[in-house]
């Protein structure tokens with residue numbers, strides 16, 4: 001289904017939409033507060049973007065350097081061209097070791113590869129251990145947000161889910177009670193796990209180590225108890241030097257949740273004595289994306305979620321309206337690169353206001369890329385950009401053209417908008433991060449639209 | 453082999469080399485009081501800080517954790533009886549009530565404390581315990597993460613972790629709950645020698 005159709009489903013429950021919108025805006029505000037405290041935030045983003053640009057231009061050598069150093073440290077390194085190979089490698093490691101119980105911490109890559117389903121089909125118990133991920137796993141749903149997987153669920157629903165699945169007493173949606181119950185449940189799973197899977201936030205070429213960031217401590221509870229640790233990473237996760245972690249760890253949590261750093265930033269270099277440590281390096285279309293200059297920069301992404309939280313369309317339509325593993329603005333530029341037919345409506349799920357680009361800690365030109373995808377997709381679809389865009393945003397904002405103009409041109413239009421719209425818009429306009437739009441592409445777009 | 457195919461595909465598709473610039477970390481230097489900022493950040497991360505002298509550590513710990521059932525300490529100043537060895541299975545630590553460890557240094561901008569393998573007997577202990585106490589020497593504090601990695605330098609151990617506060621989650625309707633899968637509480641003993 002297209003984004004507008006799915007969005008219509010989400011939009012039916014007005015209370016939920018409003019709550020979702022507010023909750024994510026709250027996260028965005030926390031991000032702003034954290035960012036404003038950092039001296040040289042803009043320069044820090046510049047530095048991060050320049051490191052990433054260097055990484056992409058030298059990715060083959062960095063990956064080989066990483067592999068060489070990791071092997072020296074006793075890590076087993078595997079390479080997977082695509083999702084199938086990735087899943088097969090993981091299953092083989094588990095089967096060779098007779099592992100039946102697997103605990104997993106958050107990894108968007110394993111979502112992308114459909115690992116859970118694959119392993120379960122082979123009789124492996126897979127337990128997601130991040131609380132949000134465990135919630136959606138119990139509900140048999142995918143995550144709806146890359147950092148806040150269960151953000152679409154209300155506390156009463158989570159309460160009912162735990163009662164149903166674990167037979168606990170209900171807690172009237174009390175978050176503390178439910179978190180404690182989940183802790184008990186997950187402890188049992190950690191203690192019997194044969195193997196633990198984690199994602200990789202950053203892999204360091206110069207010394208073969210990698211870093212995993214969590215707030216809950218679930219990655220560490222998994223990896224330091226089980227005898228096998230498998231870390232799965234996309235090829236773009238490489239950074240050249242350990243010192244670059246200083247840059248990226250300063251950016252990541254502030255952008256994601258407004259914390260100055262996650263509770264745990266765990267650096268793995270060697271397996272614990274007597275245990276195995278595997279790293280699976282996955283391409284799955286990334287090296288192809290590298291060959292498209294206009295979209296290459298999307299490989300900078302550190303999966304912080306800031307562009308989702310700030311996006312008016314994401315906040316009002318929810319993660320499931322995107323139908324892609326990675327939803328929101330970044331998902332809308334990654335999706336069509338993977339399958340242009342299936343995800344052809346995603347680049348239109350945007351007001352092109354540019355807020356995503358403004359908050360992105362690694363300076364991906366997200367809204368320009370959305371615009372470029374529109375140019376590629378609309379001739380093929382035989383409908384005008386305006387119509388497609390209006391189908392999405394029109395449902396959400398009433399008057400998409402006025403909305404877009406207001407959002408992009410600046411605050412001048414705000415007083416002409418009805419109150420419910422200005423609430424969000426003024427919030428954008430506030431402070432130092434007034435959306436900026438690359439002059440050229442916006443003018444192009446504007447002139448073209450006026451003619452139609 | 454997939455490795456060769458991936459490398460070949462990258463070689464074919466990557467842009468021409470963009471040099472790695474040497475970042476100027478000095479531009480991020482701020483005029484801050486590291487001690488007060490560190491204390492504030494530990495608190496904001498959900499932990500608490502007790503400032504003390506080395507001589508007070510034992511008394512503070514016995515006063516604050518009188519009822520702790522299973523205690524495990526790797527600091528010289530506090531040695532409760534225990535008969536654990538580094539060869540124990542990590543799951544045998546599952547009932548730990550209190551763990552006391554030395555932190556290598558603290559970071560003022562975020563309240564994080566660096567704990568490498570060499571300060572641990574088993575990697576699991578700071579996570580599996582209910583209550584964690586980290587001893588940090590006041591003079592060890594650095595201003596920000598750039599300084600932190602300069603301090604770590606060429607790391608040759610197997611594991612190391614920055615710990616900022618107790619474990620936490622906001623996965624249920626964004627309401628913050630302290631105590632998720634890792635430690636439920638963190639106390640930092642900030643020691644001035």
Ligand code: SF4
Nearest residue numbers: 301302304305307360
């Ligand atoms: S595109 Fe940028 S803002 Fe969005 S998730 Fe990735 S790094 Fe974060």
